[in-house]
Amino acid sequence: MKRIIFCLCLVLSGSSGLQAQERFAPDQNPRYKEGLNRYIKLTDSLTKNQGTTLQQTYKAYDWYEAKLERRQQRRYWRQHSCFYPHNSWYGPGFYYPNYFYRPYYWNTSSIWFNYRWNLGDRYRYRH
């Protein structure tokens, strides 16, 4: 009998200890564990960039910069026009008929050039 009472006391004290652990702070949301369980898995990925600068830059249109880029592009085409004559088998328009299939060495950051590329061969070679 004494043993049973002792066991009961142990169980009761254990459950009261658990209840004490589950005690909420004043005004704490009782469903806080839902948020905790959601974010505990993401902590590594969400905190890895702390103290750093996330670069989300955009390209601003600058009339003068665009003009310089156009000039540079014209010079490039003038220098390389002998290698890729119009209607040549090796020139643009035959092997690389559109923007997505141009070779890597024609890649440029110039939005003006990319715009002209989409206009087609006639415009590209005459201007």
Next chain:
Amino acid sequence: MNALKSLGLGLIIFALFVSSCTRKVTRVDETTQIDISGGWNNTDSRLVATEMTNTILNSPWLSNHTEKNSGKKPVVIVGMFQNKSHEHIDAETFTKDVERVFLSSEKVRLVQGGKNREELRAERADQQSNASVSTMKKFGLENGADYILQGSINSIVDAHKRRKVVYYQTNMELTNIETDEVVWIGDKKITKYVKN
């Protein structure tokens, strides 16, 4: 005589050629304002740092915190900064100034975050198996930050022909981590007129 003249002329031309090709580098004071391209430079970074450091410690959030927490200093962690401008800008050039002011004032405590913290935890983990028991550092004793410092850099560009106006706005926010309450906001606006 003619040979001497031509030799002298040649030497002068050579000297001019050499002097025109040599690059000249001089050290300047960090507070000297030098604008070359019109882009973001050290002067802008310094202006932002000065503005932020002047305002962050003189704002009421600090006294409010110490009053509420019986004189305990606030613990701050530096969070992520977003550069949403049109140029590559590293915010660390001015956030480090703010951190230095925190530490030199001895009013705010700082804790590491991000990759530095990862490295610290890795070192602590390494000590668990390699360091002597008396010198081994324990897990679970880090200082939890009370506030997080976050920010962003934005820009507006207005350009036509050879003229350009660039506007930069740098924002910094200090937020209570437990309550999400923003306790301080600092900003610095810089406008530049560039004529090419």
